[in-house]
Each structure stands twice: as C-alpha cells, then as structure tokens.
Amino acid sequence: MTTIDLENSTVRELNRELHTASAGSWYVKNPRGAHALAVGLNAPLYVEIVGHAGYYCAGMNQEATVIVKGNVATGVAENMMSGRVHVHGHASQSAGATAHGGLLIIDGDASARCGISMKGINIVVKGSVGHMSAFMGQAGDLVVLGDAGDALGDSLYEARLFVRGKVASLGTDCVEKEMRSEHLTALAELLRQSGADADPSEFRRYGSSRKLYNFQRDNVSHY
Amino acid sequence: MCGIVGLFLKNKKLEPDLGALLAPMLDSMCGRGPDSAGLAIYDGISPAGVVKISLQHDDLAYDWAKLADELETRIKGKVQYSVNSTHALFFVAGEESAIRVILREIAPKVAIMSMGKRIQIMKETGTPAEVIARFGVSGMRGSHAIAHTRMATESAVTTAGSHPFSTGSDLCLVHNGSLSNHSRLRTNLQREGIVFSTENDTEVAAGYLANRLQHGFSLQAALEASLRDLDGFYTFAVGTASGFAVLRDPIACKPAVLAETDDYVAMASEYRALTSLPGIEHARLWEPEPAVVYNWSHS
The missing domain is CATH 3.60.20.10 (Aminohydrolase, N-terminal nucleophile (Ntn) domain)
Structure with a gap:
C-alpha cells in the first residue's frame, strides 16, 4: 500500500498518480477537507482516505474502490460510472448526484438532494437523508435506513426509493408503491453489499406515478 | 460563492x-x-455613556485628529481614537444616534462601519x-x-x-x-x-x-x-x-x-x-x- 500524506503532497500530485496507475492500493493521510480527492479514477484501484474530504470526492469514479474514514462535503461520487465509494462518516448535499453506476454507501447521514438526478447508481444511506433527495432520479436505487426529509423523489422518473423510517413529505409525482418480491430481493442484495443490518420487510418503496413525463394541462399545477 | x-x-x-x-x-x-x-x-x-465607533476613509492620510477635535467640540465631551490603515476606532462620549447625525454633518465622506459597545468592523x-x-x-x-x-x-x-x-x-x-x-x-x-x-x-x-x-x-x-x-x-x-x-x-x-x-x-x-x-x-x-x-x- 502506498501512503500519500497531503501535508507534503498536493491534490494534483495525488490524482496524477492515481490516474496513471492500473492497479494498487493507496492510503491518503491529512485530507483536511481538500476538494476533488481521488476524482476521475479509471481502474480497479483501492484508495483509503483517512479524515474528512471536501467537495466532489471520488467524482466520476470508474471501477475504483474509495473509502473515506471521515465526512465528505458536497457531491461525493458525483457522476460515478462504476466502482464503490464508502463514506464512514456523514455526507453533505448532492451525494451521488447524476451518477450512472456503482455503489455509494454512507454510514452516517446525507443532507439535502442526496441522489439528485441519479441515473443508475445505487446509494445506501445508513442514517437519514435531507430534503429533495432523489430529485429527478432517473434510474438506480436509493436505500435509506433512517428518515427522509421533505419532498422525497420530487419529479421522479424511474429511480426506486426504499425508506425504512419516516418520510417528512413526498415530492410532486412521487407515491408509495407496493413492495413486491423482486423489490425485496433487490433490496436484500443491496443491504448485503453494504453491510447494513436491516430487514428488507421494514422498508417502504416509493416511485414515480408517471404523471409528469409529458406535459398535460390537467397537471399544470404540479409543474 | x-x-x-x-x-x-x-x-x-x-x-x-x-x-x-x-x-x-x-x-x-x-x-x-x-x-x-x-x-x-x-x-x-466601552464604559457607560461611551460609544465604540468604527470609521473608514479611503485616504490613508486622512486627518483623523482634526475629525476628533471637531467631534469633541460638537459633543462637548471626550473623544479617543486609534488609526488602523484606512480605518479608525473612535470612543466617543454620547448617544449613538446623535453622534451619527453629527458625523454625517461634519465628515460626510467618512463611512460609519459600526457603532456599539463592543463591535469593531474592518473591511476592504x-x-x-x-x-x-x-x-x-x-x-x-x-x-x-x-x-x-x-x-x-x-x-x-x-x-x-x-x-x-x-x-x-x-x-x-x-x-x-x-x-x-x-x-x-x-x-x-x-x-x-x-x-x-x-x-x-x-x-x-x-x-x-x-x-x-x-x-x-x-x-x-x-x-x-x-x-x-x-x-x-x-x-x-x-x-x-x-x-x-x-x-x-x-x-x-x-x-x-x-x-x-x-x-x-x-x-x-x-x-x-x-x-x-x-x-x-x-x-x-x-x-x-x-x-x-x-x-x-x-x-
């Protein structure tokens, strides 16, 4: 395992080294809230960041595994394509934004707009999520073991939302849906991959009522 | 931002x-x-009856001593001050709104950044x-x-x-x-x-x-x-x-x-x-x- 201490190295040096590698493990010390740590990785690397990370940590990730032993600021794993990002602490807003694939695990809470415009990523939040989570979510699963804030799933497309706790309110066009066996199976698998100790039967499923896909005059008040 | x-x-x-x-x-x-x-x-x-005032003028050579003298004459009371770059911190015996009126009259180009008992503002x-x-x-x-x-x-x-x-x-x-x-x-x-x-x-x-x-x-x-x-x-x-x-x-x-x-x-x-x-x-x-x-x- 290679150790990079950001007390002595720059973020550019860290990312350059990660971008030129095809395999290996890195241990990143003293992140001190720096932005853009381990972004744009494009190989099956293993990166462990010890401390709190700033904006866009592990953004655009492909194939790599990024572990953050601390909190992350805005936009962790934004636009991730594949791979795995695991935050041991809390995440700020827009976690997993617009991401196409991979698995994002947040052991703590995620604040507002978690999974905004998600396009295929799976997100498991072991705590609670803030308001407007999964806004305009198109594909992928958002699993929340705690509670969800206001306007969950507003203007949702086909992302699937599973919440174990209370939902403060559902956003426009988001409705509770029946939990069928295929959903329980998919949820159990995500919980297993995330190491989350929770019973799939305790969750409720939410999805789009598909009334806003095309403009209809009858729905004008919802837009 | x-x-x-x-x-x-x-x-x-x-x-x-x-x-x-x-x-x-x-x-x-x-x-x-x-x-x-x-x-x-x-x-x-600041002591009872004394107002702490942060003032600013763009000119680094602004004559704060002259302003302090004029202020003392107008309020018929004690004025203390210290200069820090384009700013000056004044301690003036009197009441805030009355001092504000006098300052606007005798030094219209001096900006009043803050007034109070404890606050000091500096900005540039x-x-x-x-x-x-x-x-x-x-x-x-x-x-x-x-x-x-x-x-x-x-x-x-x-x-x-x-x-x-x-x-x-x-x-x-x-x-x-x-x-x-x-x-x-x-x-x-x-x-x-x-x-x-x-x-x-x-x-x-x-x-x-x-x-x-x-x-x-x-x-x-x-x-x-x-x-x-x-x-x-x-x-x-x-x-x-x-x-x-x-x-x-x-x-x-x-x-x-x-x-x-x-x-x-x-x-x-x-x-x-x-x-x-x-x-x-x-x-x-x-x-x-x-x-x-x-x-x-x-x-």
Whole structure:
C-alpha cells in the first residue's frame, strides 16, 4: 500500500498518480477537507482516505474502490460510472448526484438532494437523508435506513426509493408503491453489499406515478 | 460563492488569540471569493455613556485628529481614537444616534462601519490575506468574531459593498447568497427610519434584523421572522454584543458547517476553514439544518 500524506503532497500530485496507475492500493493521510480527492479514477484501484474530504470526492469514479474514514462535503461520487465509494462518516448535499453506476454507501447521514438526478447508481444511506433527495432520479436505487426529509423523489422518473423510517413529505409525482418480491430481493442484495443490518420487510418503496413525463394541462399545477 | 466564517469562544483563556485563530480560517476561504474581505470582532466593553465607533476613509492620510477635535467640540465631551490603515476606532462620549447625525454633518465622506459597545468592523477590497495583513488581524483579541470573503455578484466591488454590514448597535451580518426581494424591503425599512449606505442586498438583511430588534424581537425571533420575509438564497452569520447566530434558508443551497468543542463554537462555509482550529479532530461537527436558527451567547 502506498501512503500519500497531503501535508507534503498536493491534490494534483495525488490524482496524477492515481490516474496513471492500473492497479494498487493507496492510503491518503491529512485530507483536511481538500476538494476533488481521488476524482476521475479509471481502474480497479483501492484508495483509503483517512479524515474528512471536501467537495466532489471520488467524482466520476470508474471501477475504483474509495473509502473515506471521515465526512465528505458536497457531491461525493458525483457522476460515478462504476466502482464503490464508502463514506464512514456523514455526507453533505448532492451525494451521488447524476451518477450512472456503482455503489455509494454512507454510514452516517446525507443532507439535502442526496441522489439528485441519479441515473443508475445505487446509494445506501445508513442514517437519514435531507430534503429533495432523489430529485429527478432517473434510474438506480436509493436505500435509506433512517428518515427522509421533505419532498422525497420530487419529479421522479424511474429511480426506486426504499425508506425504512419516516418520510417528512413526498415530492410532486412521487407515491408509495407496493413492495413486491423482486423489490425485496433487490433490496436484500443491496443491504448485503453494504453491510447494513436491516430487514428488507421494514422498508417502504416509493416511485414515480408517471404523471409528469409529458406535459398535460390537467397537471399544470404540479409543474 | 463568497466564504463566511465565525468563531465564538467559550473558553476565556483563548480570547487573546481570537485574531490568530480567525485569520487562517478567513484566509482559507479565499478561493470562494477574492474580491474583498472583512470582519467584525467583539472585544471589551466601552464604559457607560461611551460609544465604540468604527470609521473608514479611503485616504490613508486622512486627518483623523482634526475629525476628533471637531467631534469633541460638537459633543462637548471626550473623544479617543486609534488609526488602523484606512480605518479608525473612535470612543466617543454620547448617544449613538446623535453622534451619527453629527458625523454625517461634519465628515460626510467618512463611512460609519459600526457603532456599539463592543463591535469593531474592518473591511476592504482585496484578498483575505491582504485584508488580514492590512489590519493586523492576527494580533487582535476578542470574545467572538465573524468574517467574510466576497465574490461580488450583485453590487460593485467597493469597501462599502464588502461584508460585514452593520445597521444596528453591536449588530452585524455576513451573508453567502443573494436576496431577490431586497429592493421592496429596503423601501419599507427606509419608511421605518432604517438608513442604508449602499445598494447591496445584504445590507437590507442587516437592516431588517436591526428593525426587528428595535421592535423588541429577540435575535432568535428576528431570524425566524426573516425566514418569512426574506426571499432568496442565504447562509447568514450574525454577530451581536453577546454572541452569534447562524441561519440557512429553507432550500439550503449555500453551504455551512458547524463545529463545537468545550473551548469554542466555529462555523464556516467549508470544513477546510476549520482545520487550523485547536482540537478540531475531536470537535462535534455537523451541518446546520435548513431554516433552523442556531444561536450562542455569553451570559
């Protein structure tokens, strides 16, 4: 395992080294809230960041595994394509934004707009999520073991939302849906991959009522 | 963008180091706005009947001694002052509103940055590092402070348009965001006697809070009322004689993080700004909830 201490190295040096590698493990010390740590990785690397990370940590990730032993600021794993990002602490807003694939695990809470415009990523939040989570979510699963804030799933497309706790309110066009066996199976698998100790039967499923896909005059008040 | 930071000391032993603790916090936020920077620092308490006034003039050679003499003649009382770069800190015997009227009359080009018993405001165009060096912030003491570094989006890059804004006694505000209903609100507040010096939206928010406090609202109640009356994006840090408060709008687009230890409460736009604080590794860290007022004060 290679150790990079950001007390002595720059973020550019860290990312350059990660971008030129095809395999290996890195241990990143003293992140001190720096932005853009381990972004744009494009190989099956293993990166462990010890401390709190700033904006866009592990953004655009492909194939790599990024572990953050601390909190992350805005936009962790934004636009991730594949791979795995695991935050041991809390995440700020827009976690997993617009991401196409991979698995994002947040052991703590995620604040507002978690999974905004998600396009295929799976997100498991072991705590609670803030308001407007999964806004305009198109594909992928958002699993929340705690509670969800206001306007969950507003203007949702086909992302699937599973919440174990209370939902403060559902956003426009988001409705509770029946939990069928295929959903329980998919949820159990995500919980297993995330190491989350929770019973799939305790969750409720939410999805789009598909009334806003095309403009209809009858729905004008919802837009 | 814009970056804001605040530091409220719970441990009095740290008070001599307030400036030294605050300076790197502000400097680290330069990337969020390098146009201008400023701070409000609260220290000591001026004697009964004496007002502490932060004044500013663009001319470094401005004759502050002459202004002090004229002021003494007009108020028929004692005036003490010290000069710090483009700013001067005056201690004037008298009543705030009367002194304000006299200052406007005898020195219309001198900007009144703040008035009160404890507050001192310093702000100028330039990066945080330049502003910190200009005023010698690192050597300053105090019980709490808020500071701001600005990326101007809404009004000109000038000293007057820099934050913090103060429109009430010992009250000031820094702001990350923009307000959309400030024009109408300014007109309404002017009708109620609030005086504004700029076209800046944040000054209207400061004036709004001053007006609510004049109507007998607590700071907590004034900030809760602002959620209804202010339209726009904001994270506010508010300084008062005894403490500070933090509020984010209900949408909460503008970032904020809070940290608390036995020694202090700190807030910043980003966690990066807190990393230089002692004991931050063991601080309780959290992101303030949208539309919730967080308020600390010395009893």
